[in-house]
Amino acid sequence: MNNNNNTIVDLPDQATARIPQPNFISKENGLMSWLLTGDHKRIAILYLISITFFFFIGGALAGLIRLELLTPQADLMATDTYNKVFTMHGIIMIFLFLVPSVPATLGNFLIPMMIGAKDLALPKVNLLSWYLYMAGGILALYAMMTGGVDTGWTFTTPLSTHYVNTNVITTGFAIFVAGFSSIFTGLNFIVTIHKMRAPGMTWFRLPLFVWAHYAASILMVLGTPVLAIAIVLVMLERAFGIGVFDPAKGGDPLLFQHLFWFYSHPAVYIMILPGMGVISEVISTFSRKRVFGYTAVAFSSVAIAVFGFFVWAHHMFIMGISNYAVLVFSLLTMLVAVPSAIKIFNWAFTLYKGSITFETPMLYAFGFMGLFTIGGMTGVFLGASGTDIHLTETYFIVAHFHFVMVGGMLMAFLAGIHFWWPKITGRMYPEKISQLAAVVTFIGFNLTFFPQFILGVLGMPRRYASYPPEFQVLNVFSTAGATILGVGYLLPVLYLIWSLKYGAIAGNNPWQATGLEWQTQSPPLTENFTVMPVMDHEAYDYEWLESQKTKEVASAG
Amino acid sequence: MSEQTKHAEHEHHIVGPMVYVAILLALLVGTALTVWASFLELGPWNPIIALAIATAKATLVVLFFMHVKYSTKLTKLTVVAGIFTFLILVSMTLADYISRAWGSW
Amino acid sequence: MPDNSAIVHDAQESASAANNANGANSAHLEHPSYLRHHFNSTEQQADTSNFAMWLFLLTEVMFFGGLFTAYLIYRNWYYPAFVAGSHQLNVIWGTLNTVVLIASSFTMAMGVWCAETRRRKGLVLSLTLTFILGLCFLGIKTIEYREKFEKHHVPGAHYSLQSFVDPTSDPDIFKEYHDKPLPLDMARHTEIYFSLYFAMTGMHALHMIIGIGILGFMIYRARAGAYTSGHVTFVENFGLYWHFVDIVWIYLFALLYLISRHQ
Numbered sequence: 061m062n063n064n065n066n067t068i069v070d071l072p073d074q075a076t077a078r079i080p081q082p083n084f085i086s087k088e089n090g091l092m093s094w095l096l097t098g099d100h101k102r103i104a105i106l107y108l109i110s111i112t113f114f115f116f117i118g119g120a121l122a123g124l125i126r127l128e129l130l131t132p133q134a135d136l137m138a139t140d141t142y143n144k145v146f147t148m149h150g151i152i153m154i155f156l157f158l159v160p161s162v163p164a165t166l167g168n169f170l171i172p173m174m175i176g177a178k179d180l181a182l183p184k185v186n187l188l189s190w191y192l193y194m195a196g197g198i199l200a201l202y203a204m205m206t207g208g209v210d211t212g213w214t215f216t217t218p219l220s221t222h223y224v225n226t227n228v229i230t231t232g233f234a235i236f237v238a239g240f241s242s243i244f245t246g247l248n249f250i251v252t253i254h255k256m257r258a259p260g261m262t263w264f265r266l267p268l269f270v271w272a273h274y275a276a277s278i279l280m281v282l283g284t285p286v287l288a289i290a291i292v293l294v295m296l297e298r299a300f301g302i303g304v305f306d307p308a309k310g311g312d313p314l315l316f317q318h319l320f321w322f323y324s325h326p327a328v329y330i331m332i333l334p335g336m337g338v339i340s341e342v343i344s345t346f347s348r349k350r351v352f353g354y355t356a357v358a359f360s361s362v363a364i365a366v367f368g369f370f371v372w373a374h375h376m377f378i379m380g381i382s383n384y385a386v387l388v389f390s391l392l393t394m395l396v397a398v399p400s401a402i403k404i405f406n407w408a409f410t411l412y413k414g415s416i417t418f419e420t421p422m423l424y425a426f427g428f429m430g431l432f433t434i435g436g437m438t439g440v441f442l443g444a445s446g447t448d449i450h451l452t453e454t455y456f457i458v459a460h461f462h463f464v465m466v467g468g469m470l471m472a473f474l475a476g477i478h479f480w481w482p483k484i485t486g487r488m489y490p491e492k493i494s495q496l497a498a499v500v501t502f503i504g505f506n507l508t509f510f511p512q513f514i515l516g517v518l519g520m521p522r523r524y525a526s527y528p529p530e531f532q533v534l535n536v537f538s539t540a541g542a543t544i545l546g547v548g549y550l551l552p553v554l555y556l557i558w559s560l561k562y563g564a565i566a567g568n569n570p571w572q573a574t575g576l577e578w579q580t581q582s583p584p585l586t587e588n589f590t591v592m593p594v595m596d597h598e599a600y601d602y603e604w605l606e607s608q609k610t611k612e613v614a615s616a617g
Numbered sequence: 618m619s620e621q622t623k624h625a626e627h628e629h630h631i632v633g634p635m636v637y638v639a640i641l642l643a644l645l646v647g648t649a650l651t652v653w654a655s656f657l658e659l660g661p662w663n664p665i666i667a668l669a670i671a672t673a674k675a676t677l678v679v680l681f682f683m684h685v686k687y688s689t690k691l692t693k694l695t696v697v698a699g700i701f702t703f704l705i706l707v708s709m710t711l712a713d714y715i716s717r718a719w720g721s722w
Numbered sequence: 723m724p725d726n727s728a729i730v731h732d733a734q735e736s737a738s739a740a741n742n743a744n745g746a747n748s749a750h751l752e753h754p755s756y757l758r759h760h761f762n763s764t765e766q767q768a769d770t771s772n773f774a775m776w777l778f779l780l781t782e783v784m785f786f787g788g789l790f791t792a793y794l795i796y797r798n799w800y801y802p803a804f805v806a807g808s809h810q811l812n813v814i815w816g817t818l819n820t821v822v823l824i825a826s827s828f829t830m831a832m833g834v835w836c837a838e839t840r841r842r843k844g845l846v847l848s849l850t851l852t853f854i855l856g857l858c859f860l861g862i863k864t865i866e867y868r869e870k871f872e873k874h875h876v877p878g879a880h881y882s883l884q885s886f887v888d889p890t891s892d893p894d895i896f897k898e899y900h901d902k903p904l905p906l907d908m909a910r911h912t913e914i915y916f917s918l919y920f921a922m923t924g925m926h927a928l929h930m931i932i933g934i935g936i937l938g939f940m941i942y943r944a945r946a947g948a949y950t951s952g953h954v955t956f957v958e959n960f961g962l963y964w965h966f967v968d969i970v971w972i973y974l975f976a977l978l979y980l981i982s983r984h985q
Contacts, residue, residue: 652817657984682827695776
């Protein structure tokens, strides 16, 4: 029943609607049926719970950082402790939250459904991925609680190998293990997308969400092993003094940075590409229009993945690489911005003359488009080596990556969670409070991180517990914003859990969206489809959707 | 489902023992060759020859022992993608190290 | 609006069909027991697992790739140290190991052929030979490592520069290569050579050990005929892994052992 023109939500009659039985949640009961599952949807939920847990630990650490920075002196905690706090904040947020966020939750849940398959290609490997993630996460927490690490999430040598007394090896090993989780997830996605598509599901009929995950998966598979070997070498250097990063024995500390950033730059694309996939789906649905320039968006996802491998040394401009390397990497960095910009243009043209409504996923998507654009543009200042020399290692960098990662990626993640919540749980979240939370998040985010751009340009360095007193006012604004942001992130946890019991029954397709996942029951069956779907229409085909409704098709899938 | 059955050709093509014996002999010859070459004084050519022979041996293993010659385009593309990414890592990192010696412009 | 009760009804029907998967339900298609239910055909399953193994090998290429990158950089920087270090490796053991591994790749490939042509005894023999050759490789490696340990060429607290600042103190090597003494700082860089030697051959040996372990399991299953009744993917995919490990060694041999052996 379409109540008014301000929303596209179309729910079944709540008086008679029931959660369909059986579904993948009710099919089997008991802890073991979840811990030993091969069902990609259950694994997605296991991941969702675990990454939320780690997110709040990382968030608490962020709170501690902002509390310390309320005053210019290092008065809340010792400087060594502060070093540990920002290091663990980075490690947890990047490796235990952002990298798995969309792929391991939404990607796992949706990719088989979007391509018309019953599961991922390698269900046992999928479960192994989750266990590796948990092992890495628990080990990281153990390292944190037994002394922590204070090298920064970047483990720069020779600090990490020769000068600190903290749990570098344990944390390094934790990331090593978690890295394999990521590798196996990416491997699973690539194989699935190549080999398990339903009849008629050609590459160019795939939802752009799938293309985005395909590109991110290539990065996971090819990039993460290099991080693994970099960590192994750090561990060997620390434990045995092998000399590869030790200048006294002829080693070059910069070699670590080459190996580390060879992964860690593609890592930022691993983090953002799946979010961009979510945005494509959300913007299309809430503009009732196919994504403008489908092919361009699909190819730009792959282009981001490919070019992303050529630019890593822009993280090392001031570290001692040769001037010629600086020049080459700076030029290449300008190139890699282009495909991202293409996507923003395409989304904007999707909105143009679309029939736009402002449900919560769309609010987050708008937030993404604005904040990611700002973050991306400031990346250009950093890619230009001349300006980078002044801005690097200042709060400008901190602001830049928080704009793209939090203003961009985290908003995209929340957009996706809200968009597919009815599909995963069968229930709608409460719209008004969720819209409020989105707005609160947006305001809190800008108040937290925009002052940091100014602080960076003014010269405040990053990773310091104390700072010159003239920077205090902007830091106070930033901390105030962080408080608001915290509220904005807490609200979804509360109302989403509330909705599990009290949310409206969603039905198959509350958003009237295209995509195979919306043509099945909510929550879906364990095997997703009773009959293998045959794809006979293009992606984002809203005319096809209209014809489906008039046909009164009753069966699921 | 018909799309997937078309790509089963590598299973239907069974590589026979004679091919394997031939490759084995080629690899052994290559090994002898590369050891012999390392005892010669060839200046900068020593490492180039050693790597060239190693690459030739590796190519034989990939094409015949690992059946890539008889595999799908996807498999061949996958192998190339791996080699390409490895070469990017090596060459762009080495480029930094080599160009450090060139000084400041 | 779709009728929810119809959805529920259909779902229950399909659920009961799925539950009777291995039973006598006539609606259920005949298929080999090893076909997993999320696949449509054995070809799709075999194709998929083959592709998955290739992607895994790509990750291995990049993993070893980092070590090769480090090696190439330091060999470029410290060539004399690398030459001196390389002379400490016995080229006979190295060549023998290379021959052993190439032979094991041959026997592994023959194993795949036996599985494909359903020769159970041939498969068991091939896998057993591969297993033995793998153990030979590790045995020779142990001999080499032990020698390094005895001569204090293992990087770390007990590393000794003696053989490099004074080559005459090492008569066996000196008689072959007549190395000149290295200046002290270049001699120190030999420790990086050995670090990379141990890291690369050690990582390689670790992969060999894992491979040999899986081979043991495979021999046990092959004897029961598990791989000679049409389901060859495990053997094929393991073969890919084994050949990859061989290729890594081909490059390690060329780079670590054969730097420059001319007098």
